[in-house]
Structures are given as structure tokens and as C-alpha cells.
Amino acid sequence: MPLVPQRLDVPVTIDASRCIDGCTLCVDICPLDSLAIDPATNKAYMHVDECWYCGPCAARCPTSAVTVNMPYLLR
Amino acid sequence: MQVPSVTDRLELSCDVLVVGGGTAGTMAAISAAEAGARVLVLEKAHVRHSGALAMGMDGVNNAVIPGSATPEEYVAEITRANDGIVNQRTIYQTASRGHDMIRRLERYGVKFEKDAHGQYAVRQVHRSGSYVLPMPEGRDIKKVLYRVLRERSMRQRVRIENRVMPVRVLTDAGRAVGVAGLHTRTGEFVTVTAGAVVLATGACGRLGLPASGYLYGTYENPTNAGDGYAMAYHAGAELSGIECFQINPLIKDYNGPACAYVANPFGGYQVNNRGERFVDCDYWSGQMMAEVAREIASARGPIYLKLTHLPEETISALEGILHSTERPTRGTFHAGRGHDYRSHDVEMHISEIGLCGGHSASGVWVDEHGATTVPGLYAAGDLACVPHNYMIGAFVFGDLAGTHAAGSFVTPASLPADQVAEAHALVYRPLANPDGLPQPQVEYKLRRMVNDYLAPPKTAAKLDIAVETFDRMRAEIAALGARTPHELMRCVEVTFIRDCAEMAARASLVRTESRWGLYHDRADLPHRNDDDWFCHLNLSRDAQGTMRFRKRQVAPYLVPVEGFTPPAAGVEEVIAVQPDRPGRSDQHTVAHGEPAPVPTSDGAVLAVLRLAEQQPSLEVLEPYLRDPDADVRRTALLTLTESAPEGTAPALVAALADDDPAVRAAAVAGLRELADILPADIGQSLRAYTASPDVTVRTLVVELLRVTGAGQRADFTAALVDQAAGVRTHAVRGLVRHRDTASLASAVTDPSREVRIAVAHALGDLADSAAIPAVVRLAADPEVLVRAAALRAAATLRCPEPLTAMAVAGLTDPTWQVREGAALGLAGAPASVAVPPLLDAAHDGNLDVRRAAVRVLGNWTARPEVAALLRAAADGDTDADVRAYARRALTAPAPGAPG
Structure with a gap:
């Protein structure tokens, strides 16, 4: 069956200049497991558009690198 | 990734297996461990932020506190709300054990709101029943529970496996003997052999599609996909009331609770597009949802949470709560649309459907110990059919199930290969x-x-x-x-x-x-x-x-x-x-995947964060608390608060002197959070900071002196002349405990309106006749809200002259707040004086004034003119609250004092 990649706007964004190399706090705690570390950059990013906009990733980031926006469909 | 063979798997065993580390699950694990069992908790997310309370909770819906309500009243209320279809034995457990559970949670460090006298500040939110207990600092209840689970004594008995999702309960000869599932990151196959299994997997929150169309924009935490409903069903357990769906009123599109529970005591309420309250049903039920759905669909739709009529300070206070607890992105949502509680009432809608015992009645059938119809299998929390059980019921049934499972588990010999x-x-x-x-x-x-x-x-x-x-x-x-493993989970x-x-x-x-x-x-x-x-x-x-x-x-x-x-x-x-067709059982193997290696590096912040998982002692954290980098000190304080080892309180207090404001703020937040478990001698060390140049520190000091009971009268009289109004407001509340009418009376000329309002409330609470001149002074205050609060306080002072005259005059004040306060104050006056002007006030154009008048007139239903008015209001008023209070006054056997 044919599959296509699609562009999606995702709600959680990470400021790579603040994200600490080696820290996985936001990845560890996301209830939906939507965050991951990009092996190319060692920075966190949102790997799937699955978000309850609950916010611990932003609230507990030690360098305030994480921003939770509303998912586009709800904005 | 490749499909692991059935035998290539992680095999775990325990006495009691708890599936789900949310509200009920953590409590089940703690109680089972305390009863001596070896416990394993499987959590598909991370216990620290999982379940319905992932981001905290701003209040308890069903606290049965002696003095406010009886277990019998609660059981009757829930029976009515469920049209009679309840097993009262299960509900009685929540009713009779809730108070002890609240005290247990408090010992763990969960904060519940107390009034000025140190009693639980139970509120009446719906017209019948007083069961709502706010948790203004409850934004991180999971932090407290997680800390308890990781205490040394617990860690020896409770093993936690995060990111493991069971998919089936395994049974042998009809008895639950374990589970099978997967690790959602590695894809590893996992089986557990268990003497008993407690399912605490929450609601089926991903049943209906939210109106937004966003799969995860659900009312419930969307990790809760109905796992336990499916697992209990396939294990042969009975489920009950599945046709009784969960539907809740919500902020439209945001799909989070509008928190009428929070807004209501501040004066917010739900209205239709004509500004009328419309819910006639007296309690939370499907009947109430039917009224909401009908109103939305009618010419009077849509509906709103009305807040725009409230004063700036009230709205700021509400924002402080609503935008930080339970669903903190509420503020982000409103800001994104350019909306503000000052200018826009909040449009509301009803949620998608779900299954949830905690909010309605759809769940796994359990007895009064949380046992299902399958031996060795338990259900607790939102998953269980104990109607309207909410958070306290989840804790109570987690405790019951964990304790019962620990006392009756049977270690199985092996797992059934076919089911695996x-x-x-x-x-x-x-x-x-x-x-x-x-x-x-x-x-x-x-x-x-x-x-x-x-x-x-x-x-x-x-x-x-x-x-x-x-x-x-x-x-x-x-x-x-x-x-990927993640996709397998989904x-x-x-x-x-x-x-x-x-x-x-x-x-x-x-x-x-x-x-x-x-x-x-x-x-x-x-x-x-x-x-x-x-x-x-x-x-x-x-x-x-x-x-x-x-x-x-x-x-x-x-x-x-x-x-x-x-x-x-x-x-x-x-x-x-x-008919029910079993699923296909063929398997295949597939191509490889690429798990990302986790990079490592150091840096003190990172080191502190890693320590957090290991329950570090104060000694280990000391160097970081003294680090020259403020970010490190701040992170160390957060870790300290998270794990709260011996010596935490003095270390947090010492950090109040830090040069960096963000570090001081972290210390303030930590102390506030741990207020209920601070040592008794904390007062002495806090007093060293009463003159701190940082107002947030001074505010905290006087607040903690008050809530811990450590504060002396002199502490509060000194704070009453602080230059910051917030400090003085806390001082006012502290003086109530010391029944210091004279000092309170001295504050009636305070330059801050908020302080004077607090003084009026305090004098009303104390009900000391020596306060009458001060209340009279406040009733002539230039500020509307102060006058309103003072007139309201007159009720408990028996409303003597000249307050009676001021209240009667206040009923025709141009501002509705003063008219409402005056009506409530007249409750203390003799009927001959109060009734005639209140009969007029019951026709006021403002719905809150009419409601106040009707509630107070309910004291004098024996007077024919009052009874006639109430009958007319019960039938004809446009406001549902006014109708309901009139109706209740007419049917109440003995009229109580209005609040």
C-alpha cells in the first residue's frame, strides 16, 4: 500500500541553543512519549504529533528550552 | 525493529502487580507494600507524570468531611445522581474512608485548603451537598505520591517499570496469574507472573473524537485508551453500566475543564447567550449534561463561563489558579485567540463521549474491596464501576484493592503458553x-x-x-x-x-x-x-x-x-x-529499526537532574546548593523539593537569602509546597526572614507562620504594618486564629482595598461584637467591594444598628455587589426589618442579588408574604439558581442559615 510523508505542525518546540546536550528530562516524562533526542544533534524534538498540552516538559526543563503551543487544530 | 520470539522476553514476577501508576495505582502499590507484599508497578508513561493527575488537580469533588457532610448524605446524593442504579456498599467505602484518606494524603505532603480557623475549607458548589475541597497548591500531587513510592522502605518492596504497557491479563483456571505486554521504547516482549493483578488504567478517554478533530485533544489524559476495559473484558471479568457514558462540560476547543468548581466560589457562573443561569439540576449528573446540551442547541446557545463581571483582583487570582494547576495551558489557549477573562466570557461546550467510572458509572464491576468477578483480579480508580468516585474514591479504592490483594494473593506455578x-x-x-x-x-x-x-x-x-x-x-x-515500538503501542x-x-x-x-x-x-x-x-x-x-x-x-x-x-x-x-470473533494469531518477522543512542555529557545541571531519580540525601546535594551558577543552585533546590530528604526544610530556608531572585523563588515554592510536612520548629528559622528585602520571601514567611500554626500574635501584628499588601493580607488571616479583634480593627484604614476586604471577611468570621464599630467604618468605605464585604459580615454580628439601616440602604445601591452584600447581611437582622426590603430585592435586575435575597428569605418561610414570593420565584424567575433556592427553601424541613 502506498504511504506518503506529510508535513505537520507540531505543538512542542525546543530551543536547541538552550537544550542541554545529554539531558533527557522532557523525553523521560512526556506521558505520550512524543519527544525524542535527535541523534544528529543530541537535542530534544517532537517526533510525533501527539500532545495533551499538559506541560511538564516545559515546566520542568532546567533551561526553559521547551515551549508548549496549542496543537494547530485547537488554536 | 524485529519481532522478538515469544520466548525471547523480559520475565518479571511479583506478589501484587499494579497496572497503571496514576491515582489509584500508586495508592494500591503503597498499601500493598505496607501490607508486606512484593509489588511491581507497570506504567506506560512515567509514574511521575501519568494518569488523570498528570499535571495536578485543583480540588477534590467528593470530600466527606465530618461537620460538613455525613457519609449517608453522600451515599444518598450519589444514588440520586445515578437514578438509583448503584451498589451502595461500594459508594459507602468512599464516603466513610475519604476523610482518613485526606488526612493520610496530608501526612504525605498534599495540601488541602483550610479556612482561617484551620479547618478544611469545604465548599458547596452544587446546590445540594458540600463536598468540594479546593487544593490551591495541588498542582503537583503526583510529585508527592512519587516521593512516597521512592522512600527507602518503599523502594525495597515496590519496583516501578515505566514505559511498559500490558495488553492482556493472563488467566489460569479462571484466576488472574499475570499479564503480557511490551516495552513501548525497546519493543521488548514482557510477561509478569503475579499472585494478584490490580488494574488501575484509568478511563477510556480516546473513545469519542473531540470536536476539534485532534486525536489527543481529549478531556481525559489520552494515554488512557481504555486499556483496562479491554483487558478485563478479555480476561472474562464483568463490566457494568457501559451504556452510561461520560460527558462533561468543557472549555470549547481547548477541551479542558472550565473549572466551575474553582470559578464558582469566586463569583463565576455558567450562562446562556442571554446571561441567564440555566442549569436546574442540583447536582452533577447526566441530567445536568442533558440540560447543558439542550441549552447549547437552543436559541439561547452557546453557553459561557461568565467571569467578565468580576473585579480585576478576583480575575487575577483566578488566572493564578486556572493557568497553573490541572491544565496550565488554558492561559496559552485563551491568549492565542486574543481572549481574556476581563473582556471575554469563556465559551463552553460538551465533551466527546468516554467511559469512566470516576465521572459517571461505566466501569469494571467491583465489590467493596475492589475485587472483580475474576479471582485475583482487581480494578480501581476511573476504570472501576463505583459511580462518581472521582479522585478521593480512586485513592480509597486503590488502598482497598492493594490491601486486599496483598492479603489474598496466590503465587501461580506458570503462565498459560497459549494466552502468552x-x-x-x-x-x-x-x-x-x-x-x-x-x-x-x-x-x-x-x-x-x-x-x-x-x-x-x-x-x-x-x-x-x-x-x-x-x-x-x-x-x-x-x-x-x-x-517502531511507539507505533506498536498506538x-x-x-x-x-x-x-x-x-x-x-x-x-x-x-x-x-x-x-x-x-x-x-x-x-x-x-x-x-x-x-x-x-x-x-x-x-x-x-x-x-x-x-x-x-x-x-x-x-x-x-x-x-x-x-x-x-x-x-x-x-x-x-x-x-x-458473536465475538477472536483476533488472528499469525506472526511474521520484519526488517530492522534504529533506536537512537542517548548521548551523555556532564555539566552540573545534568548531574543534579540525574540525582533526582536516586532519592539523593541532602549531603549529596550540598555542593550543588552552593554552586556559583544560579541555574545549578535552582535546579538543586527543585531536586531537593522533589525528593525531600532529611534536612530539606533548613536548606530551603537558608536559600531564602540567596542573591539570585530565581533561586529564592525556587526556595519559596519548595517551602510552600512542603508546608504540611515541615518540622514544628520551622517558625524560629523563618522569623529571620521577616525583614527580607524580597517581598515574595516576606509573603511566604507570614503565610507559613499562619498555615503551620507556628505564628504568634506578635508575628502577625508586626506583619500587619508591612509595606506589601500581600503580606498584610496574610497577617489578617493569621490574626483570625488568634481572635485578635483589636488589631484587625486597627487595619480598617489600611491603604489597600484587598486588605480591607480581608479585614471585613475576618471580622465576619470572628463574630465578635467588639468589631461592630470597625465593620460600620468598613461599610462606609469609599470602595464598593469593601462596603459589600462589610455588609455581608454584618450577618454574623446579628446586624445591629446602624448596620441594619446601612444594609437596607445598601439594597438600593447602584452597584450589584453592594446590593448582594446588603441582602446577605440582613440575614442577621430581625424579620420585621429585613423582610420588606428583601421582598423588593428579590425582584432586582441582577441575578446574584435576587439569589442572595431568596436565600436569606428562606429563613422566614413561615411568613405568608415570603412563602408567596418564593413560590413565584420558584416558578417564574429567569435564573436557574434563583428558582432552585426558592424551591429548596419551600421544601426544606428546617431552614438553615444562608451562606
Whole structure:
């Protein structure tokens, strides 16, 4: 069956200049497991558009690198 | 990734297995461990932020606190809210054990709101029952529970495995013996051999599709896909009330609670587009949801949470709570649309449908110990059918289930190989088909069909289509494709959702009547039929894989409830047999995947964060608390608060002197959070900071002196002349405890309006006649809200002259707040003076003034002119609150004092 990649706007964004190399706090705690570390950059990013906009990733980031926006469909 | 073989798996064992580390699950684990069992907790997310309380909770809905309510009143209330279909024995557990549970949580460090006298500040939110206990600092209750789970004594008995999702409960000769599932990051196959299994997996929150169309924008935490409903069903357990859906009023599109519970005591309320309150139902129920749905669909729709009439300080205070607790992105949502509580009332809507025992009644059938009909299998929390059990009920039933399981587990010899193989097939089938249907599309379609054919109003014809659709979608689900462990998790969840949808459709078809308002609104059978349906409707899967229904008799009530009488003779009738096809069990292997290596580096912040998981001692954290970098010190304080080892309080207090404001703020937040578990001698060390140049520090000091009871009268009289109004407000509340009328009276000329309002409330609380001159002064204050508060305080002072005259005059004040305060104050005046002007006030143009007048007039129903007015208001007022209070006054046997 044919599959296509699609562009999606995702709600959680990470400021790579603040994200600490080696820290996985936001990845560890996301209830939906939507965050991951990009092996190319060692920075966190949102790997799937699955978000309850609950916010611990932003609230507990030690360098305030994480921003939770509303998912586009709800904005 | 590759499909692991059935034998290549992580094998775990324990006495008591708890599935789900949320509210009920953590409590079950703690209680089972305390009872001596070896406990394993499996959590598909991370226990620290999982379950319905992932981001905290701003209040308790069902606190039965002696003095505010009795267990019998609570049981009767929940019976009425469920149209009589309850097992009162289960509800009585929550009613009778809730108070002890609140005190237990408080010992752990959870904060509940107290009034000025140090009593639980229970509030009446709905018109009947006083069960709401705010938790203004409850934003991180999971932090407290997680800390308890990791205390040394607990860690020896409780093992936690995060990111592991069970998919089936395994049974042997009808008894639960363990589970099988997967690690959602590595994809590893996992089995657990357990002497007892407690399912605490929460609601089925991903059943209906939210109006936004966003799969995860659900009312419930979307990790809760109905896992436990499906697992209990496939294990052969009975489920009950599945046709009684969960539907809640919400902020439209944001789909989070509008928190009327929070806004209501501040003066907010729900209105239609004409500004009228419209909910006639006195308590939270499907009837109330039906009224909400009808209003939205009518010419008076949409509906709003009205806040724009409130003063700036009240709105700021509300924002402080609503935008930081439970769902903190509420503020982000409103800001994104350019909306503000000052200028825009909040549009509300009703949620998608779900299954949830905690909010309605749909759940796994349990007895008063949380035991299901399958030996060795328990259910607790939102998953269990203990109607309207909410958070306190989840804790109570977690405790009951954990304790009972620890006392009766049976260690099994082995796991059934055929069931393990079936679970393995269920998990890994999509890997064989990496180009198969994507889960987001299949799930979207499934849940869109749920909205189209299952959401109320229901009809047999629509439900038939629903059953056919969900059956047809088995094939589409079998064609799902996945390439990663994460996708495997989501694919299994789609099977849970489908199972729940089918159960919901079939149960809704079988109950051939309407009941529970909107929850089971059968448009084709609009009436309640007590002759045939005053019973539970339970369903289960038999050994042949067939869904069977049975009527279960409603057990005789412990507490009689007027208007509801369970039928005496029990007809335990098997009703319907529905075909149920077992899933395909073929397996395949597929190509490799690429797990990302986790990079490491150091840096002090990182080091501190890593320590957090290990429950570090203060000694270990000391160097970081003294680090030259403020970010490190701040992170160390957060870690310290998170784990709260011995010596935490003095270390946090010492940090109040830090040069960096962000570090001081972290210390302030930590101390505030741990207020209830601070050592008794904390007062002395806090006093060193009463002159801190940082106002947040001074505010904290006086607040802690008050809430810990360590504060002396002199502490508060000194704080009463602080230059910051926030400090002075706390001082006012502290002086109430010391019954210091004279000092309070000296503050009536305070330059801050908020302080003077606090003084008026305090003088009303104290009800000391020496305060009358001060209240008179406040009743002539230039500020509207101060005058209103002072007139209201007159009630407890028996409203002597000149307050009586001021209150009567206040009833014609141009501002509604003063008119409302005046009406409430007149409750203390003699009837001959109060009744005539209140009869006029009951026709006021403002609905809050009319409500106040009607509530106070309820004291004098024996007077014919009052009774006549109340009868007219009960029938004819445009405001639902006014109608309800008038009705209640007329039917109440002995009128109580209005609040």
C-alpha cells in the first residue's frame, strides 16, 4: 500500500541553543512519549504529533528550552 | 525493529502487580507494600507524570468531611445522581474512608485548603451537598505520591517499570496469574507472573473524537485508551453500566475543564447567550449534561463561563489558579485567540463521549474491596464501576484493592503458553506489515464513527450501524502497519478503543429505555422504565469468546433514598448473546529499526537532574546548593523539593537569602509546597526572614507562620504594618486564629482595598461584637467591594444598628455587589426589618442579588408574604439558581442559615 510523508505542525518546540546536550528530562516524562533526542544533534524534538498540552516538559526543563503551543487544530 | 520470539522476553514476577501508576495505582502499590507484599508497578508513561493527575488537580469533588457532610448524605446524593442504579456498599467505602484518606494524603505532603480557623475549607458548589475541597497548591500531587513510592522502605518492596504497557491479563483456571505486554521504547516482549493483578488504567478517554478533530485533544489524559476495559473484558471479568457514558462540560476547543468548581466560589457562573443561569439540576449528573446540551442547541446557545463581571483582583487570582494547576495551558489557549477573562466570557461546550467510572458509572464491576468477578483480579480508580468516585474514591479504592490483594494473593506455578502467544500476536502483528494502514487514520475513522453512531441521542437504528461498523473495522485494524515500538503501542491501543466502542454500542442497544439524562439518552425510547430496568446491566466474555449480558439486581440500600426503591425480588437474567470473533494469531518477522543512542555529557545541571531519580540525601546535594551558577543552585533546590530528604526544610530556608531572585523563588515554592510536612520548629528559622528585602520571601514567611500554626500574635501584628499588601493580607488571616479583634480593627484604614476586604471577611468570621464599630467604618468605605464585604459580615454580628439601616440602604445601591452584600447581611437582622426590603430585592435586575435575597428569605418561610414570593420565584424567575433556592427553601424541613 502506498504511504506518503506529510508535513505537520507540531505543538512542542525546543530551543536547541538552550537544550542541554545529554539531558533527557522532557523525553523521560512526556506521558505520550512524543519527544525524542535527535541523534544528529543530541537535542530534544517532537517526533510525533501527539500532545495533551499538559506541560511538564516545559515546566520542568532546567533551561526553559521547551515551549508548549496549542496543537494547530485547537488554536 | 524485529519481532522478538515469544520466548525471547523480559520475565518479571511479583506478589501484587499494579497496572497503571496514576491515582489509584500508586495508592494500591503503597498499601500493598505496607501490607508486606512484593509489588511491581507497570506504567506506560512515567509514574511521575501519568494518569488523570498528570499535571495536578485543583480540588477534590467528593470530600466527606465530618461537620460538613455525613457519609449517608453522600451515599444518598450519589444514588440520586445515578437514578438509583448503584451498589451502595461500594459508594459507602468512599464516603466513610475519604476523610482518613485526606488526612493520610496530608501526612504525605498534599495540601488541602483550610479556612482561617484551620479547618478544611469545604465548599458547596452544587446546590445540594458540600463536598468540594479546593487544593490551591495541588498542582503537583503526583510529585508527592512519587516521593512516597521512592522512600527507602518503599523502594525495597515496590519496583516501578515505566514505559511498559500490558495488553492482556493472563488467566489460569479462571484466576488472574499475570499479564503480557511490551516495552513501548525497546519493543521488548514482557510477561509478569503475579499472585494478584490490580488494574488501575484509568478511563477510556480516546473513545469519542473531540470536536476539534485532534486525536489527543481529549478531556481525559489520552494515554488512557481504555486499556483496562479491554483487558478485563478479555480476561472474562464483568463490566457494568457501559451504556452510561461520560460527558462533561468543557472549555470549547481547548477541551479542558472550565473549572466551575474553582470559578464558582469566586463569583463565576455558567450562562446562556442571554446571561441567564440555566442549569436546574442540583447536582452533577447526566441530567445536568442533558440540560447543558439542550441549552447549547437552543436559541439561547452557546453557553459561557461568565467571569467578565468580576473585579480585576478576583480575575487575577483566578488566572493564578486556572493557568497553573490541572491544565496550565488554558492561559496559552485563551491568549492565542486574543481572549481574556476581563473582556471575554469563556465559551463552553460538551465533551466527546468516554467511559469512566470516576465521572459517571461505566466501569469494571467491583465489590467493596475492589475485587472483580475474576479471582485475583482487581480494578480501581476511573476504570472501576463505583459511580462518581472521582479522585478521593480512586485513592480509597486503590488502598482497598492493594490491601486486599496483598492479603489474598496466590503465587501461580506458570503462565498459560497459549494466552502468552495470543498476546504476542496482538502486539507484533503490525510489524509484519510496515506499509499497512497508519494508526492515525484508522483511529480517526473509528472514533469519528463513534461520534456519528454512538454519541447521544442514541437510537436502535444508529446503534445497529455502530455495531456493524465496529465489527467491520476489525479487518482494518488487522491491516494496521507499524515500524517502531511507539507505533506498536498506538496500534494495540486502537484495538482497546474498538473493544470499548463495541461494548458501548451493544450495551446501549440492550438497555431499552432512557436513563441518566444525556449519558443514556435513547431518543427512540425516551422514558425511564423502572419496571424492567431498575437493575445493573453487566456484560462479560464467555469462554467461547461471546459477549453476554445479564441484569444484576440492585442490592438493598444501606441508606434509603426517597423516590428510589430497588425491586425486592432479584431477576438475574441473561439477556443477549452477541458473536465475538477472536483476533488472528499469525506472526511474521520484519526488517530492522534504529533506536537512537542517548548521548551523555556532564555539566552540573545534568548531574543534579540525574540525582533526582536516586532519592539523593541532602549531603549529596550540598555542593550543588552552593554552586556559583544560579541555574545549578535552582535546579538543586527543585531536586531537593522533589525528593525531600532529611534536612530539606533548613536548606530551603537558608536559600531564602540567596542573591539570585530565581533561586529564592525556587526556595519559596519548595517551602510552600512542603508546608504540611515541615518540622514544628520551622517558625524560629523563618522569623529571620521577616525583614527580607524580597517581598515574595516576606509573603511566604507570614503565610507559613499562619498555615503551620507556628505564628504568634506578635508575628502577625508586626506583619500587619508591612509595606506589601500581600503580606498584610496574610497577617489578617493569621490574626483570625488568634481572635485578635483589636488589631484587625486597627487595619480598617489600611491603604489597600484587598486588605480591607480581608479585614471585613475576618471580622465576619470572628463574630465578635467588639468589631461592630470597625465593620460600620468598613461599610462606609469609599470602595464598593469593601462596603459589600462589610455588609455581608454584618450577618454574623446579628446586624445591629446602624448596620441594619446601612444594609437596607445598601439594597438600593447602584452597584450589584453592594446590593448582594446588603441582602446577605440582613440575614442577621430581625424579620420585621429585613423582610420588606428583601421582598423588593428579590425582584432586582441582577441575578446574584435576587439569589442572595431568596436565600436569606428562606429563613422566614413561615411568613405568608415570603412563602408567596418564593413560590413565584420558584416558578417564574429567569435564573436557574434563583428558582432552585426558592424551591429548596419551600421544601426544606428546617431552614438553615444562608451562606
